[in-house]
Amino acid sequence: MMIVPLLWREAARFPAALAGSVALLVLVFLGHVAQAVALAWSMTAVLHGQARDVFLALALILGIALLRLVLSLAQVSAAARLGGQVRQAVRRRAMRAALVPERLHDTTARDGSMRASLGDGVDGIDAYVSKYVPAIVQLLLTCPIVVIALVVLSPWAGVCVAAGVVFALVGPMAWKRMMARRGLDHWDGYEALSADLLESLRGMATLRTLGDVSGTRERLDHRSEALRRATERVMRGSLGETAVTDAAVQGGAVAAAAVAIAHAVTGQAPAFEVYLILLLSSEAFRPIRDLSRHWHAGFLGLTAIPGLERIGAFTEQRDAAAVHTASGPDGGSGGGPGGGPGVGPAVGPGVGPAVGPAVGPAVGPAVGPAVGPAVGPAVGPAVGPAVGPAVGPGVGPAAGDPSADTLTVTGLSFRYPDAPADVVHDLDLTARRGSLTAIVGASGAGKSTLFDLLLGFLTPRAGSIDLDGRPLRTCDIAVVSQRPVLFAGTIRDNLTVTGATADADLVAACRDAGILDEIRGFPRGFDTEVTEAGTSLSGGQRQRLALARALLARRPVLLVDEPTSALDADRSADVVQTLHRVARDRIVIMISHRSETLTEVAHVLSLDSGHLHRSAP
CATH class of the missing domain: 1.20.1560.10 (ABC transporter type 1, transmembrane domain)
Known part of the structure; x- marks a missing residue:
């Protein structure tokens, strides 16, 4: 007999279901005992030649067997519950x-x-x-x-x-x-x-x-x-x-x-x-x-x-519905691979964290390829209730204030555990609505770390991040990651995870993202099937479709991670022009390694040794 207190506590959380299952199991056992008594009676009657008692005992045995069958079925149902x-x-x-x-x-x-x-x-x-x-x-x-x-x-x-x-x-x-x-x-x-x-x-x-x-x-x-x-x-x-x-x-x-x-x-x-x-x-x-x-x-x-x-399956979590701010952790959402930003905050209620590739196939087949059909049924039923509360209220399409003007980062510092120095040190940044802000820097300079801090994936050691004078919230941000996550389904399915369902909204977002003409060129338009991870689309199409999805989230801040990394020069220029258009009515910050694509960007900052410096485009 193996007693595991941890699991007994889990069972005790549902006393009614536990008591019902135990009670029915005891009744089934008592049925076996009663049947044993009736069987002993019948054999004694046979031994003594008492035909009447034999038939009465057999009838009693049959009745007990039927009752035990009903109780057994009820007990199986109670145990499953x-x-x-x-x-x-x-x-x-x-x-x-x-x-x-x-x-x-x-x-x-x-x-x-x-x-x-x-x-x-x-x-x-x-x-x-x-x-x-x-x-x-x-x-x-x-x-x-x-x-x-x-x-x-x-x-x-x-x-x-x-x-x-x-x-x-x-x-x-x-x-x-x-x-x-x-x-x-x-x-x-x-x-x-x-x-x-x-x-x-x-x-x-x-x-x-x-x-x-x-x-x-x-x-x-x-x-x-x-x-x-x-x-x-x-x-x-x-x-x-x-x-x-x-x-x-x-x-x-x-x-x-x-x-x-x-x-x-x-x-x-x-x-x-x-x-x-x-x-x-x-x-x-x-x-x-x-x-x-x-x-x-x-x-x-x-x-x-x-x-x-x-x-942490047996640990009561803090209230995950709180929104993550720069001053302290309060329940962020999923992110991209390797600690980079993902598409979590942009996708609306109940889906946010699930789309971060860092979570991977632990969530189910929808998150990434090669998970296998056995994973979905095993974890699927828990994804909805688990993911929704983790994001919390105010993460849907209308959660952010689309009219915000200024994102201000003041004295921001962050150091990874056991690291000898800050990755970001006393960093200041001001990004405004109406102009595209680009951040460049060598690999490892801390650009992805800065994005993680803006998203609330990391908690700064010092400093603050404010949007129009108040702390920046996760629900204020939409993200297009370097490797955007698309789901098996139609183009429409991938766009409507934000909660936007009107065709006019989809058309407007895709037009702004520069992918509308290509979607209309498909035989089935918005109902075109997309493979898992979007492998049926080109790299540029995935980027622009993810951008359209982020626009549908209607957040005042848009973070774009390496949007031109998989594109040729012409496509890169198109994406940058698209971001210029998008920046007219929201704050847009992009990361780029390719300075040659930023010739038309007026506000270019270089991240070096944890500090931002003004850089010529």
């Missing part, structure tokens, strides 16, 4: 904890590991909570009753059964530490294989180009072999544990049967009591057999607990 509530609560907290800015810079987090924890790990917890926990309560309530009844019928039979029950529960404890260690090794191997496989699928084209297919295959084979060995070690330990339990169950039942036979031979007890001792001895061990079966069903979830704890 309890497991579903716990699963949803754990997954919601895990999603909220995973979709926070700090995760963007967590070098130990891997998307495949998170997918395994949020999917199979949480499902394993469901099995433990919905089946194993009620089975333990049932055992504690019913086994003593049956043992007491046996003691009344025959003290020796009661002692034999009691000894068998105690040994069946205590004996496997010798395997507890070993099973826990082997279980953790098994889960670590499972997570590692999941992470490596997902990473390999994502980078398949690159691996083929680099000629590392055979090396990748060998690494996956090594992971698979390690998981196989870990699984076999767990199975060997489990078989030993099961052998001890079965030996105790069978030994107790056989000893009680021997006592019953002795009573029958010596005539110390009537036939009814002898039959009843035999049948109740078997029923006394039914809860233990059920417990052993449910233990194996929930074992995978137990091994996943450390991984879920690392994510």
Whole structure:
């Protein structure tokens, strides 16, 4: 018997569902006991040639069997309801904890590991909570009753059964530490294989180009072999544990049967009591057999607990509905790869964090390619409730004030943990509506860090970020990342995630983004299908479609990360002209490595050594 206080607390969060499941399980067991009594009565009647009692007993057995069937169906439904509530609560907290800015810079987090924890790990917890926990309560309530009844019928039979029950529960404890260690090794191997496989699928084209297919295959084979060995070690330990339990169950039942036979031979007890001792001895061990079966069903979830704890699935989160400001963390949204800005804040209510590639396939197939069909059903039901609250009110299309004039950054400083110096130091910046502001700088100069600070993904060590004299909020910002995330579906689906559904709004945004003519050139227009990650579109089309989506969010501040990185000179010039048009009615800040594309930009700043300097375009 394995008691995990963490999961018992999760089950106790839903007392009504837990009590209902346990009560029905106890009633089902009492049905088995009642049927055993009726069966003993029928066999006694047969022995004594009492035909009337035989038929009455058989009718009673049939009635009890039908009632037990109804109760069993109700108990299965109640257990599923309890497991579903716990699963949803754990997954919601895990999603909220995973979709926070700090995760963007967590070098130990891997998307495949998170997918395994949020999917199979949480499902394993469901099995433990919905089946194993009620089975333990049932055992504690019913086994003593049956043992007491046996003691009344025959003290020796009661002692034999009691000894068998105690040994069946205590004996496997010798395997507890070993099973826990082997279980953790098994889960670590499972997570590692999941992470490596997902990473390999994502980078398949690159691996083929680099000629590392055979090396990748060998690494996956090594992971698979390690998981196989870990699984076999767990199975060997489990078989030993099961052998001890079965030996105790069978030994107790056989000893009680021997006592019953002795009573029958010596005539110390009537036939009814002898039959009843035999049948109740078997029923006394039914809860233990059920417990052993449910233990194996929930074992995978137990091994996943450390991984879920690392994510924060069992920790009550602070109110994630607060909006993140520069002066302190209060629940930001998703971001781009490698800590760069993503498209989270721009996409509207309930979707924001999910679209950040840094979250990856832990959220489901919609977030990135090569996740696999098994991920969606596992995590899908929790995505909605988990993601929506994490973004909080005021993140929808109308959340920002579209008439803001000035974004002011004053004395901003930030240093990564364990870093020797500030990445951004005492930085000042003023960006105004009506003009495009460009920030240039060498790779590693801190441009993406500055964007993360503006987005609220990072908390500055000092300084402030204000919009028209008030702290900048996440809901004030729309973002177009360097690698924008598009979803499988139509162009219309990708645009309407912001909440805008009117065709006139879509047309206006696409016209401003410079992609309307190309969309109209497609045979199905806005209903043209887009593949996962937008691979059916060119790099420039993805950039401009993401820009149109950001415009539909109607935020007063637009951040654009390397919009020309994947474009030729002509397309780059078109994008810059588009940003000039967009900047007429909002504050637009762009990052660029290519200074040659900024010849028409009047406000160009160079980021160097943590400071911004005026730069000639």
